[in-house]
Amino acid sequence: MTSRPRVLVLGGGFAGIGAARKLGGADVDVVLVDRHDYHTFQPLLYQLATGLLETTAVGHSLRDLVKDQDNAVIHKAPITGIDLDAKEVSFDGLAPETYDYLVLALGAEVTFFGTEGAAEHAFPMYTMAHALRLKDHVLERWEAADKDADLVEDGALNVVVVGGGPTGVETAGALAELYRDNFARDYPGISQEKARIVLVEAGDEIFAMFKPNLQKYAREALEKRTVEVVTGARVHSISPTRVTLASGEVIPAHTLVWGAGLQGNSLVRSLGIELQHGDRIAVGPDLELPGHPGVFVVGDIAVITDARTGQALPQLGSVALQSGEHAGESIARRVAGKATKPFSYRDKGTMAAIGRNAAVVQMLGGRTMKGHKAQFAWRTVHLALLPTNEDRAKAVVDWAGSELTHQRVGRISVGPDE
Amino acid sequence: MTSRPRVLVLGGGFAGIGAARKLGGADVDVVLVDRHDYHTFQPLLYQLATGLLETTAVGHSLRDLVKDQDNAVIHKAPITGIDLDAKEVSFDGLAPETYDYLVLALGAEVTFFGTEGAAEHAFPMYTMAHALRLKDHVLERWEAADKDADLVEDGALNVVVVGGGPTGVETAGALAELYRDNFARDYPGISQEKARIVLVEAGDEIFAMFKPNLQKYAREALEKRTVEVVTGARVHSISPTRVTLASGEVIPAHTLVWGAGLQGNSLVRSLGIELQHGDRIAVGPDLELPGHPGVFVVGDIAVITDARTGQALPQLGSVALQSGEHAGESIARRVAGKATKPFSYRDKGTMAAIGRNAAVVQMLGGRTMKGHKAQFAWRTVHLALLPTNEDRAKAVVDWAGSELTHQRVGRISVGPDE
Numbered sequence: 001m002t003s004r005p006r007v008l009v010l011g012g013g014f015a016g017i018g019a020a021r022k023l024g025g026a027d028v029d030v031v032l033v034d035r036h037d038y039h040t041f042q043p044l045l046y047q048l049a050t051g052l053l054e055t056t057a058v059g060h061s062l063r064d065l066v067k068d069q070d071n072a073v074i075h076k077a078p079i080t081g082i083d084l085d086a087k088e089v090s091f092d093g094l095a096p097e098t099y100d101y102l103v104l105a106l107g108a109e110v111t112f113f114g115t116e117g118a119a120e121h122a123f124p125m126y127t128m129a130h131a132l133r134l135k136d137h138v139l140e141r142w143e144a145a146d147k148d149a150d151l152v153e154d155g156a157l158n159v160v161v162v163g164g165g166p167t168g169v170e171t172a173g174a175l176a177e178l179y180r181d182n183f184a185r186d187y188p189g190i191s192q193e194k195a196r197i198v199l200v201e202a203g204d205e206i207f208a209m210f211k212p213n214l215q216k217y218a219r220e221a222l223e224k225r226t227v228e229v230v231t232g233a234r235v236h237s238i239s240p241t242r243v244t245l246a247s248g249e250v251i252p253a254h255t256l257v258w259g260a261g262l263q264g265n266s267l268v269r270s271l272g273i274e275l276q277h278g279d280r281i282a283v284g285p286d287l288e289l290p291g292h293p294g295v296f297v298v299g300d301i302a303v304i305t306d307a308r309t310g311q312a313l314p315q316l317g318s319v320a321l322q323s324g325e326h327a328g329e330s331i332a333r334r335v336a337g338k339a340t341k342p343f344s345y346r347d348k349g350t351m352a353a354i355g356r357n358a359a360v361v362q363m364l365g366g367r368t369m370k371g372h373k374a375q376f377a378w379r380t381v382h383l384a385l386l387p388t389n390e391d392r393a394k395a396v397v398d399w400a401g402s403e404l405t406h407q408r409v410g411r412i413s414v415g416p417d418e
Numbered sequence: 419m420t421s422r423p424r425v426l427v428l429g430g431g432f433a434g435i436g437a438a439r440k441l442g443g444a445d446v447d448v449v450l451v452d453r454h455d456y457h458t459f460q461p462l463l464y465q466l467a468t469g470l471l472e473t474t475a476v477g478h479s480l481r482d483l484v485k486d487q488d489n490a491v492i493h494k495a496p497i498t499g500i501d502l503d504a505k506e507v508s509f510d511g512l513a514p515e516t517y518d519y520l521v522l523a524l525g526a527e528v529t530f531f532g533t534e535g536a537a538e539h540a541f542p543m544y545t546m547a548h549a550l551r552l553k554d555h556v557l558e559r560w561e562a563a564d565k566d567a568d569l570v571e572d573g574a575l576n577v578v579v580v581g582g583g584p585t586g587v588e589t590a591g592a593l594a595e596l597y598r599d600n601f602a603r604d605y606p607g608i609s610q611e612k613a614r615i616v617l618v619e620a621g622d623e624i625f626a627m628f629k630p631n632l633q634k635y636a637r638e639a640l641e642k643r644t645v646e647v648v649t650g651a652r653v654h655s656i657s658p659t660r661v662t663l664a665s666g667e668v669i670p671a672h673t674l675v676w677g678a679g680l681q682g683n684s685l686v687r688s689l690g691i692e693l694q695h696g697d698r699i700a701v702g703p704d705l706e707l708p709g710h711p712g713v714f715v716v717g718d719i720a721v722i723t724d725a726r727t728g729q730a731l732p733q734l735g736s737v738a739l740q741s742g743e744h745a746g747e748s749i750a751r752r753v754a755g756k757a758t759k760p761f762s763y764r765d766k767g768t769m770a771a772i773g774r775n776a777a778v779v780q781m782l783g784g785r786t787m788k789g790h791k792a793q794f795a796w797r798t799v800h801l802a803l804l805p806t807n808e809d810r811a812k813a814v815v816d817w818a819g820s821e822l823t824h825q826r827v828g829r830i831s832v833g834p835d836e
Contacts, residue, residue: 036830036831036832037557037561037830037831038830038831038832054472054473054474055472055473055828055830055832056472056827056828056830059830059832060827060830061604061827061829061830063603063604063605064604064827064829067603067604070606073607074604075564075565076561077565093562093565094565095565128832129832129833132832139455143455143494144511146493147493147495147511147512147513185481185485186479186481186482186485186492187481188488189491390827409474409478409479409482409808410473410474411479411482412454412455412456412473412474412477412478412479413454413455413456414454414456414473414477414546414547414550415547
C-alpha cells in the first residue's frame with residue numbers, strides 16, 4: 001500500500017489522456033482505465049473508414065502514452081459501476097478500484113433517437129470498430145456488386161449518410177473521393193452513376209454550427225464531389241437495403257452511415273446526479289462536480305462553461321484535451337495544497353474537412369477560413385492533438401502520400417480466414 | 419465476348435501477381451482470382467504479428483497492383499474446383515470461368531502433421547489473419563496477466579514457437595524484442611523472467627537450410643535475445659495452456675506458434691495429376707504442367723528445377739515471383755506464336771532476420787553474410803519484392819521509425835466493440 005493520493009481516470013480519450021499526462025510530475029498514483037488498450041484519435045475515424053489511414057494512425061497504445069510516467073498504470077477493462085459515495089469503481093474482469101480523486105472522462109455514445117431499424121442496420125461512426133465495420137461493409141458490397149449486376153441495380157453501392165455535422169460531412173466527402181477516385185479505377189465495369197452518396201440533414205442547412213458562408217461553401221464542395229445533399233429531411237426507418245425518409249421517399253441503399261446523435265456515456269445515468277440535456281454533466285468553473293469534491297468531469301460528457309467568456313463550450317477534441325489537462329492540473333494543485341483555478345478555453349477553432357483541399361474553420365470570435373488555407377489549419381490543429389511526435393510524422397507521411405498518389409492503401413478487408 | 423485468349427490466374431501471391439503483371443502488354447484477357455482482395459507480403463507477416471508493421475504494409479490491394487493494366491480484372495472468391503480437362507474453374511459466389519491459359523499460383527497451406535490439439539490451439543503464421551490472431555491473443559494474455567498474477571504463474575505469457583526455419587526464428591526473435599523492449603515498459607509490474615520464449619526444432623540445429631556458421635550465429639543471436647532454443651525435440655500435443663514434448667516434458671504456455679509444416683494447397687489433390695512430396699506439382703523446364711498444354715504451375719506449389727544449375731529451387735518469395743513472371747512471359751510468347759524458354763532463377767539468396775541488426779544471408783553459390791550487412795541485404799531484397807514504390811517508401815519509414823524509437827505502434831488490439 002502506498003500512502004500517496006490515488007487518482008482514478010476513467011476513459012482514455014483526449015480528456016482522460018490530458019488529465020493523466022498532466023499528473024506526470026505530481027505526487028500521486030494514477031490509474032487510467034479504458035475498455036480498449038488504445039487511445040482513439042476520433043477526428044480521423046472517417047479517414048480510417050475510407051482507407052486513407054490505418055488503424056495505428058488512429059489508435060495509439062495507451063501504455064505508450066504514459067510510458068515515461070512511473071506514477072501511472074493502465075488497465076483495459078469495461079467499467080460496470082461508479083459509486084461516488086463509496087468512492088469506488090467496479091469493472092468487468094478487474095478488481096474494484098477506490099480513489100481519492102476521480103476524473104470522469106467517459107466520453108459520449110451513439111444514440112439513434114429510436115429510429116426504426118437503426119440499431120440493427122445503421123453504421124455509426126464513433127469508434128475504431130465502427131469505422132472498420134463500415135469500411136469492410138462497403139468493400140464487401142462493391143465486391144459482391146462486381147459479380148452480380150442485379151445488386152448494383154438494387155442500390156448495393158448507394159450510401160446514405162445521416163447528419164450534416166462534421167462526422168456526416170467528412171464521411172460523405174471522403175466516401176465520394178474513395179468512390180470517384182479509387183473504386184472508379186478498381187471496378188471499371190461499374191458505372192459510378194449507380195453508386196450514389198446521399199447526405200441527409202434534418203435541419204435547413206448542413207454545418208449548423210458554422211456561419212452561412214461556410215455552410216454554402218461546404219454544400220458546394222460536397223456537390224462538386226457528387227454528394228447529393230438533402231436538407232430538411234428526417235430518416236424514418238432503415239432496412240438492410242432501403243432507407244425511408246419521413247416524407248415517405250424511399251432511397252435504395254445497402255449502407256446507412258449514422259453521423260447524427262451523441263449522448264453522454266450511459267454510465268452517468270447511474271451516478272445519481274442531475275443530468276443536463278443529452279445525459280451530460282454540468283460542472284463548476286474548475287470542472288469539479290458540485291457536491292462531490294475531488295471528482296472532476298471533463299470532455300464530451302461535461303457541460304463546460306468558459307470562465308472568461310461565460311459561453312458553453314462545444315464538444316470538440318481540443319476542448320476535451322484542454323479540460324482534461326486542466327483537471328489534471330487542478331488535482332496536482334489540490335495535492336500540493338494550492339487552490340484550483342477556473343478553466344478557460346484557448347480556442348483552436350471549430351473545423352471540418354469536406355475533402356482534399358476543402359475544409360472550413362471558424363474561430364469562436366467569428367473569424368472563418370475555407371479551402372486550402374482551412375485544410376492547412378485543420379491539419380495543424382489535428383497534428384497538435386496527436387499524442388506523440390512519431391504519430392505526427394506518420395500522419396504527415398500518410399497525408400502527403402495520398403495527396404501525391406490519391407491512393408487509399410487501406411481499402412483492403414482483413415477479416416478472419418474462412 | 420472477346421476473341422482474345424483468356425488467361426486465368428489462380429492466386430494473388432508473389433507468383434500470381436508476377437504472372438498477371440507480365441501479361442500487361444499481351445493481347446490477352448487476364449482474370450486473377452484470390453480469396454482475398456489483397457496481396458499478402460508473407461515475409462513480413464512476423465512483423466505484423468509483433469506490432470512492428472501495420473496491415474497495409476503487409477497486405478496490398480490486388481486491384482491497385484493491376485490498375486494500369488486494362489486487360490486484367492480481379493475477382494475475390496474462394497476457388498471450389500479446377501477441371502483441367504474442361505478447362506474450367508468453379509468458385510464460391512462467382513460464375514465458373516473457362517480459360518485458354520491457366521496459371522496455378524495457389525501457394526501452400528499449413529499442415530500440423532496430425533499433432534494432437536494443434537488444429538484447435540496452435541497459432542499458425544501463414545496468412546494476415548493468422549498474424550493478427552496471434553498478435554491479439556498475445557496482447558490479451560498480457561492484459562489478463564496484468565490483472566491476475568496467477569495467470570503469470572500458469573505460464574500465460576510463455577510462448578512456444580515450433581519450427582527452426584525462417585518463420586519460427588523470425589517470429590521468436592521479434593516476440594523477444596516485443597517482450598523485452600516494449601512489454602517490459604508497458605507492464606512494469608510483471609517480471610520478464612515469467613515470460614519465456616521457447617523455440618522448439620525437431621532437427622539437430624535451427625536453420626537447416628543454412629551453413630553451420632549461420633546456424634551458430636542465429637542460435638547465439640536468439641539466445642542473446644533470451645529466446646530458449648531447444649533442438650532435437652518434437653511437440654507431442656498441445657492444450658490451451660500446456661505444450662507437451664515427445665520427451666514427456668511439459669512446458670506451461672498459453673501460446674504455441676506453429677512455424678513448421680507447409681504443404682501444397684489442398685485443391686491440387688483434386689486435379690487428378692501425380693503429386694510430389696508435400697502435395698507439390700513437378701513442372702517442365704518452362705513451368706508448364708506436363709500433359710496439359712497452356713497450364714503453368716508456379717510458386718510454392720511447384721517443384722521447380724533450375725534450367726541452368728539443374729538444382730531444385732527452394733520455396734522462396736523471389737522464386738515465386740520470378741517463376742510467376744516467367745509463366746506470364748511464356749504465355750505472352752505462346753500467344754505471339756513464339757516458343758517458350760526454360761526458366762532459370764536469378765538468385766537473390768536465402769535470408770532470414772533474427773532481430774534488429776541481426777540477419778543471415780546465403781547465396782546458392784554458398785556465400786554467406788550475417789549481422790548488419792545481412793540485415794541491409796535482407797531489406798534490399800524485400801524492398802525489391804514490394805509491389806509498389808509507395809510500399810517501399812512506407813516500409814522504409816516504418817523500419818527507420820522503429821529503429822529510432824524501438825516503438826511498435828501496432829501493439830494494439832482492435833476488435834469489434836463489445
